[in-house]
Amino acid sequence: MAPTQGPRAPLEFGGPLGAAALLLLLPATMFHLLLAARSGPARLLGPPASLPGLEVLWSPRALLLWLAWLGLQAALYLLPARKVAEGQELKDKSRLRYPINGFQALVLTALLVGLGMSAGLPLGALPEMLLPLAFVATLTAFIFSLFLYMKAQVAPVSALAPGGNSGNPIYDFFLGRELNPRICFFDFKYFCELRPGLIGWVLINLALLMKEAELRGSPSLAMWLVNGFQLLYVGDALWHEAVLTTMDITHDGFGFMLAFGDMAWVPFTYSLQAQFLLHHPQPLGLPMASVICLINATGYYIFRGANSQKNTFRKNPSDPRVAGLETISTATGRKLLVSGWWGMVRHPNYLGDLIMALAWSLPCGVSHLLPYFYLLYFTALLVHREARDERQCLQKYGLAWQEYCRRVPYRIMPYIY
Ligand SMILES: NC(=O)C1=CN([C@@H]2O[C@H](COP(=O)(O)OP(=O)(O)OC[C@H]3O[C@@H](n4cnc5c(N)ncnc54)[C@H](OP(=O)(O)O)[C@@H]3O)[C@@H](O)[C@H]2O)C=CC1
Numbered sequence: 266m267a268p269t270q271g272p273r274a275p276l277e278f279g280g281p282l283g284a285a286a287l288l289l290l291l292p293a294t295m296f297h298l299l300l301a302a303r304s305g306p307a308r309l310l311g312p313p314a315s316l317p318g319l320e321v322l323w324s325p326r327a328l329l330l331w332l333a334w335l336g337l338q339a340a341l342y343l344l345p346a347r348k349v350a351e352g353q354e355l356k357d358k359s360r361l362r363y364p365i366n367g368f369q370a371l372v373l374t375a376l377l378v379g380l381g382m383s384a385g386l387p388l389g390a391l392p393e394m395l396l397p398l399a400f401v402a403t404l405t406a407f408i409f410s411l412f413l414y415m416k417a418q419v420a421p422v423s424a425l426a427p428g429g430n431s432g433n434p435i436y437d438f439f440l441g442r443e444l445n446p447r448i449c450f451f452d453f454k455y456f457c458e459l460r461p462g463l464i465g466w467v468l469i470n471l472a473l474l475m476k477e478a479e480l481r482g483s484p485s486l487a488m489w490l491v492n493g494f495q496l497l498y499v500g501d502a503l504w505h506e507a508v509l510t511t512m513d514i515t516h517d518g519f520g521f522m523l524a525f526g527d528m529a530w531v532p533f534t535y536s537l538q539a540q541f542l543l544h545h546p547q548p549l550g551l552p553m554a555s556v557i558c559l560i561n562a563t564g565y566y567i568f569r570g571a572n573s574q575k576n577t578f579r580k581n582p583s584d585p586r587v588a589g590l591e592t593i594s595t596a597t598g599r600k601l602l603v604s605g606w607w608g609m610v611r612h613p614n615y616l617g618d619l620i621m622a623l624a625w626s627l628p629c630g631v632s633h634l635l636p637y638f639y640l641l642y643f644t645a646l647l648v649h650r651e652a653r654d655e656r657q658c659l660q661k662y663g664l665a666w667q668e669y670c671r672r673v674p675y676r677i678m679p680y681i682y
Pocket residue numbers: 510511512513568572575578579599600601602603607611612614615618650654657658669
């Protein structure tokens with residue numbers, strides 16, 4: 266009998282029906298986007314021009330490439346780390362340890378790819394393999410989530426996530442049952458959240474840039490901007506590696522949602538703008554490019570400022586960079602910031618992230634809605650995520666959270682939301 270938890274957590278994502286729909290809808294959306302980006306009309310809404318057969322999707326070469334990629338990233342994860350960080354306190358009062366070597370993995374991957382290219386590795390051939398690669402990544406995510414679901418059957422109750430243990434197999438498969446599934450020091454969720462998908466995303470972007478150079482003599486300014494902005498975002502994530510306090514690590518189980526999200530959704534849909542630009546080149550002048558760079562820099566400044574301020578405060582509230590900020594005390598002994606970035610709105614980091622999302626789409630012009638998919642999806646994701654986080658914070662901090670909401674009334678966008 267599978268272990269379940271005592272009091273049931275409220276069901277999220279529309280319960281079992283919502284989870285079943287998302288199980289189908291997420292991969293279907295990803296394939297729709299991949300097909301639409303390469304089609305002439307590049308329509309976000311409306312059916313794709315043609316549906317690929319299994320002979321287009323299935324490729325043993327893509328499977329080998331994908332497994333080699335996962336193997337390489339796993340090997341880089343196991344290399345000695347410059348630092349080992351401790352996670353949040355768990356239910357059994359223990360803390361897990363995590364290697365901090367994500368940026369090292371990015372640099373070593375870049376070196377290996379560079380060496381490979383100088384030895385004749387045809388990176389420009391990768392765009393042709395996106396469909397079969399996305400197919401094997403999706404298959405891997407399904408099989409891996411099944412393994413995680415089975416693994417949770419034998420996990421102690423203290424290792425289970427607060428949600429994802431409803432007893433409904435579809436819902437639990439989707440949300441994930443075990444909080445931090447590991448084999449020895451290898452933490453599956455932490456590995457997947459930052460390595461194969463994020464690094465894969467910038468590699469796909471680079472391959473699209475190379476392909477554009479092959480086709481048109483040189484990469485377009487729009488392609489340079491999209492590559493540069495997204496490389497900054499991924500480099501920042503791997504440099505700071507500050508995911509140990511995110512909801513994904515501390516609250517959500519590891520199931521299909523995150524396995525598919527990390528391994529398939531991120532690399533193949535987050536690279537949509539570069540995919541679109543390869544097939545639909547867009548003119549971009551220097552003045553407009555400068556405005557877009559300014560928008561990205563503003564978003565990044567807010568995103569990094571807000572995340573660093575909270576992380577510094579959570580690590581050491583007496584750090585001189587945050588010691589002067591106004592706070593509210595809570596019954597748990599932890600404090601909430603009410604000035605600085607966190608006094609402007611309740612999720613300033615989401616605001617910065619959304620501004621960057623806009624800057625990533627603008628180089629693609631305004632003739633098509635497709636490259637704005639990321640902005641639309643991300644707005645929905647963050648609005649939903651913000652509501653989930655608020656529920657959890659209200660539960661954790663009670664009256665102090667209500668006081669925070671009174672003092673800082675806007676959630677993400679000052680005076681709007
Ligand atoms: N590109 C992508 O696809 C995605 C990007 N992101 C990004 O990831 C980053 C992390 O996001 P996420 O994990 O959702 O959430 P946050 O980093 O915003 O973390 C929320 C937590 O911060 C703490 N907190 C909230 N308010 C305060 C305050 N006033 N003072 C001190 N602590 C506070 C609470 O935890 P506690 O009190 O327990 O510390 C709360 O649960 C964001 O920048 C987001 O934009 C997120 C999802 C997807």
